[in-house]
Amino acid sequence: MRILLADDHELVRDTLAAYLQQSGEIKVSAVGSFDEARTAINNSGPFDLVLLDYTMPGMHELDGLSEAIRLNAGKPVGLISGTASPAVAEQALAAGAAGFVPKSMAAKSLIHAVNLMAAGECYAPFSFLNQKPPEPETPALSTQLSRREREVLLCLTQGLANKEIARQLDIQEVTVKLHVKTLCRKLDARNRTHAAMIAKEGGLV
Structure with a gap:
């Protein structure tokens, strides 16, 4: 069986x-690029199987596959x-790829996959295709607070009353009340004392 393997990472290849x-x-x-793979196919092909790295130079995503x-x-x-998502693998299969092989695959499984594809079968690991996409990260709580809100929160952890906070930050007391209300909402706190406790435990101040 003759196989052409194209991957720009020499060690992996x-x-x-x-x-x-x-x-x-x-x-x-x-070979180490799609241009070299094209030349190899033209000069020595067709091969029983061609394996192309999805992200190597010259591939232009699925254009190189086609x-x-x-x-x-x-x-x-x-x-x-080693980096393509299950969605990319499904697109490749829909575009006519004989299979999709993650680089993390064990050696025995790799040889099995190659034999299947060379025999005309379609190969793609079920466990890989059915991976759930990672949950989007929730922004850090500290990034949800404005500079002024963090200043008010610091004052709360120091046990200052609204009037004292207003004097220290040189703002109106009614503005302090609004900031405290907003902080309780953002921190899911029951009251100002609870907000101060969350701030200390969460390292927000």
Whole structure:
């Protein structure tokens, strides 16, 4: 079986090639860019399987995949990647990729995947495709507070009354009351004392 492996990371490329050639039944040609892969297919193809790194130079996302499929005379072309998302993998499969192989895959699984794709089967790890996207991070509470709100909050932790806070910050007492009300809402605090406690425990001041 003749395989073309295209990956711009030399260590990854050499490691994957070594894994594949251990079986003694796979001959691997390795290149470091899509331009080199195009030349290899034109000069030595078609290959029984072409494996392309999704993010290597010249790929232009899935454009490189489509071109390689056309150049490899109907023989399978798959993607490998260490960073692409399940959504990208699904798009690649829909675009005609023979499979999608995460670089984190164990050596035995990699050889199994290669054999399947070379035999005309479609390969993609079910566990990878069904990964849930990461939950968006909640902004740090401190970033939700304005500079003035943090100043008022500091005064609350010092046990100052509204009139004292107004005098210290040189603002109107009614403004202090509004800030305290806003702080209680943002901190989900029951009252000013609870807000001060949350601030201390959360390291906000």
